[in-house]
Amino acid sequence: MNREPDFLQNLRAELSSGRIWLDRAIVLAYAVAAGLFVVAFTIASDWVFELFHSLHRSYPWAILLWTPSITAAIVWVTRRWFPGAAGSGIPQVKAALHPALPPERRNLLVSLRLTVAKIGLAVAGLAAGLSIGREGPSVQVAAGVMQHARRWLSPDTPIDARALLVAGGAAGIAAAFNAPLAGVVFAIEELSGRLEARASGLIITAIVLAGLVAVSAFGNLSYFGVIKVPHISWDALGPGLLVALATGVAGGLFARLLIASLTGAPGRLNRVRARWPVRFAAVGGLAVAVIGLVTGGVTFGAGSEAVERMLAGHDELSPLYTLLKFIATWLTAWCGVPGGIFAPALSIGAGIGNGIAQFAGSGLGPALIAMGMAGFLAAVTQAPLTAFIIVMEMVDGHSMVLSLMASAMLASLVSRMISRPLYESLAAHMVGGTIGSPAPVVKAPQQMLGNDRSAP
Structure with a gap:
């Protein structure tokens, strides 16, 4: 038989452990940091693309040398030092969440180091005028920031690495598009497949804080403004x-x-x-x-x-x-x-x-x-x-x-x-297998990200 909750008892339990509140404060601080990283990514992307536009307007034929040269340099740097940063970033977060991937290899796909590299390389891609966006990479950027919080949390904390990754990915979408509801749905539909009760508070808090940072920087405006919808019959x-x-x-x-x-x-x-x-x-x-x-x-x-x-x-x-x-x-x-x-x-x-x-x-x-x-x-x-x-x-x-x-x-x-x-x-x-299969085979890190020349 279910009993009614005892408010005073629950309050004493909440206030009894200072370590729990310290863990929560660390996670909140990292959620704010994830929003700041996405904001910095947005500002840098807009700035370099304006520079590219200026180059295109002033010296259009120089683009025929500029774009392929920077593209080649980006791919060389990516393959040489940051293979986990290639591509969108969403597949990396999904792969890092897959249970077949050993925890010690997760940093090959999502880490603070890759967050910094992702921002720099994607910004360089926009400086080259390549047809890319920053919204998908923001998922890997924010997830890399959030998962870094795990090293400062207590060993017995209920906040696990999976929850941090999902929260970071959702916060990245919310901050990049100024679309908090989309962040929640993205976490359920694309990253986790479900929203666990014990992780839902963390995910929503990360989305709110990262979104507030973005709103503080850019204002509470729709990405494309307000659409004028005619009467639809x-x-x-x-x-x-x-x-x-x-x-x-x-x-x-x-x-x-x-x-x-x-x-x-x-x-x-x-x-x-x-x-x-x-x-x-x-x-x-x-x-x-x-x-x-x-x-x-x-x-x-x-x-x-x-x-x-x-x-x-x-x-x-x-x-x-x-x-x-x-x-x-x-x-x-x-x-x-x-x-x-x-x-x-x-x-x-x-x-x-x-x-x-x-x-x-x-x-x-x-x-x-x-x-x-x-x-x-x-x-x-x-x-x-x-x-x-x-x-x-x-x-x-x-x-x-x-x-x-x-x-x-x-x-x-x-x-x-x-x-x-x-x-x-x-x-x-x-991860070297099929997501959803009972026992996918995980490649070694070098095969998965470094020496496999066909990897994206």
Whole structure:
């Protein structure tokens, strides 16, 4: 029989141990530090990309030398000293959470050292104009900060390394997108699969503190401002359904392409990449530079500026530009540069929605663009709840909850018919087995991250 809680007894128990409160204070301090790292990452990213824009405007043809040179240097440094920093960062956190990975090897994937390296290398990628985002890497950045708290906690603390990693990853998403609800859903849907009662308080506290740091630095503003949603009637059903199907197919193909490229699938180009990774990166960087020059700079960077202009009705991108952004993002990821695909995926999805709005000839442009963003991101990540909540919070689109949810769910369903889950597949590649199998085989650290030339 359950008894009513005794307030005084519980209060005495809470106040009886100073060590418990010290552990909690340490975790809270690290949550604030995680937010500060993400804020510093954001400021540095914006600053260097402005410098790149200045170079592109003043000396456009210099990009043909600048971008491939920096891309090659980034890949060389990454492979030489920081192999665990390559790619998005979300697969690393998922791999670090996998029970088959021995705890002593977790630092190969998530650590304070890799946090600093991730920031520096991703910032360098944006300085080169590569098609990457900072939001996915913010997950690894914040998780690396949070897991460092474990060394200062008491040996018998109930706060384990897994809870710290999940809390850090969720805080990274929340601070990067200024989307706290998305951080909670991301922790459940993408990182842990469930929210344990004993870890839920830690995760929410980390999200709140990291989010407060970001809000203090940038203000409580939506990522893309406030979307102007027209009245949506049954006339929008056809174009909306077309957006969901198109983004589902495109996102599924994108995820399948990335999995084949980054896991060393058999193929001539992957053999070339494995044998000469730095030269391959230089050629990939040159291709990204050429695409950027052809599109007038639209495909450089994360693509957030183009999305903002489209949502405001000031710009329209042709389907060709959207396809070229798709290619530039894939090439950048294939090179092995540390950088995320969240923001570029939103840009590609916005372009698909914008193209269908032009074809439909209706006044549904902003709505279809937002649905395209949610649909493509959901199709790539196969995390529809996270995708639609991120977009809803980014555009302050609470009036479009059902439309965004439907687009994300349908696009994710279509994607699952085309591709395996992207982040789970990449994480499985890192631990040497299949996530979800009873006993995956874990590679040695050198094989998993260093000497395996086909690793992303």
